[in-house]
Amino acid sequence: MYINSHNEEKGGLKDKAHSQLSSLQINQKDKTPKYKQIVKSVIKDIERGYYTKNDQLMSITELSIEYLLSRDTVEKAYRELKILGYIESVHGKGFFVKSVKEQKTKVLFVMNKMSSYKKIIYYSLLEKLGSDAKVDLHIHNYDLEAFDDIIEKNIGNYNYYIVMPHFRNEYQPESIQRILNKIPKNELILLDKKIAGFEDVPTIYQDFEKDIFNVFEQNLDILNRYEKLEFIFPANENYPKEIAQGFRTFCAFNNITSAVSTSANDALRGFENKTLYVVIEDNDLASVIKFSKEKGLKLGSDIGLISFNDTTLKEVLGVTVITTDFEAMGKRAGEVLLNKLKISEKNDFYLINRDSA
Structure with a gap:
């Protein structure tokens, strides 16, 4: 709905009017009166920064034609915007933004x-x-x-x-x-x-599938210290399935012995020495750490552990992570x-x- 600034040359006004319309939000199914919708939309555009002080609005006639509204509806909307202090009318020139409200x-x-x-x-x-x-x-x-x-x-x-x-x-x-x-x-x-x-x-x-593939590919020297990789991917459907697919693709591409389990308890039941576990959920992370302590296994040597998503606690615990920033x-x-x-x-x-x- 934006036309141009108050100090634009008058000659280019009309052409510019139709090339710089913003998206006036009029919902025909909304029970809110049309003039109220115009008021709300203009105020929103002012608050979003699409208008600055002295920017000119469309004329009543232009707005009526462009959005198939009655002149009375547009006049009523502009009248309310004037009362609220957002716009002013200049005789012979049109309507202009009077004040950009200091609003968050x-x-x-x-x-x-x-x-x-x-x-x-x-x-x-x-x-x-x-x-x-x-x-x-x-x-x-x-x-x-x-x-x-x-x-x-x-x-x-x-x-x-x-x-x-x-x-x-x-x-x-x-x-x-x-x-x-x-x-x-x-x-x-x-x-x-x-x-x-x-x-x-x-x-x-x-990019969940490519991210896990690429980060493992870049750190093969770490993974190659282990004889098996096991991904503990929860059974619920809240996590993107592309993560598990990226893991499987990486292991197949590098001919690495691997498995996918749905819980730490299932994975650890068949524990083999020199297995590295990749975990998503914190309760599985805790289970692997507890298991290693109970069995006297050294993390980073006898058993490996990589967790998704870095936190301050994982940093304090010394847990290796793969994470986005x-x-x-x-x-x-x-x-x-x-x-x-x-x-x-x-x-x-x-x-x-x-x-x-």
């Missing part, structure tokens, strides 16, 4: 679960955004219906929606896409996972939001070698 950018952050490493993402995002943004956090717990409910209740109430779209593998991609499509794409940022059909949405992601992910999401970046960017994934492998 509102962000809804929806993630799959709260964990120590997800907290790192959250707090690094908050640090990057600083005091100019207010971030509300919601958890969908891998449940698509819960996610749908969160979006339905909050759509239109925030300037940006940051979503970590991890759901149980039983859900079809079309169901996830349907819910994400409720969010205007210029307000959506995806974290940690790509979603088909949203290639034009800013995304900071992991969670702090960088949260910081980058903040940069995308602040600078309106249109990127699709893979987050770094690497191994931190400590005493357990």
Whole structure:
């Protein structure tokens, strides 16, 4: 809906008007009066920074024609925006942004679960955004219906929606896409996972299958100290299946003896010396450490241990990890939001070698 700045030359005004329209949010099915929707949409664009002081809005006639609205509806919306102090009218010239309100950018952050490493993402995002943004956090717990409910209740109430779209593998991609499509794409940022059909949405992601393959390939000298690799991949469907596939592909490619178990108890029941265990969940990590102590096995020699996702506790315990850079992910999401970046960017994934492998 943006035309141009107050100080533009008048000659190029009309051509520019139709090339720089922003997406005025008018929902024909919404019971909210159309003039209220115009008011809300203009205020949102001002708060998002699409307008600055003295930017000119479309005329009443242009807006009516462009969005198939009555003149009375547009006049009523502009009248309310004037009363609220957002715009002013200049006789013979049109309507202009009067004041860019000092209001915090509102962000809804929806993630799959709260964990120590997800907290790192959250707090690094908050640090990057600083005091100019207010971030509300919601958890969908891998449940698509819960996610749908969160979006339905909050759509239109925030300037940006940051979503970590991890759901149980039983859900079809079309169901996830349907819910994400409720969010205007210029307000959506995806974290940690790509979603088909949203290639034009800013995304900071992991490539789970390639990441695990590549990081193991780069650290073959560590893995070759062991006679067998065993991946403890939980039976629940909350983790991307591409992780296990990447592990299997790596082992097959390098002709490495390997196995995949669903729990540490199952894996350790048939323990063989010189086995390296790769674990995702912390309870399996604890089981392997406890087992090694009970059997008098030396971590990093008799038995190997690599855990997913670094935390301060794992650092203190001396556990080798393969991990993405969670702090960088949260910081980058903040940069995308602040600078309106249109990127699709893979987050770094690497191994931190400590005493357990």
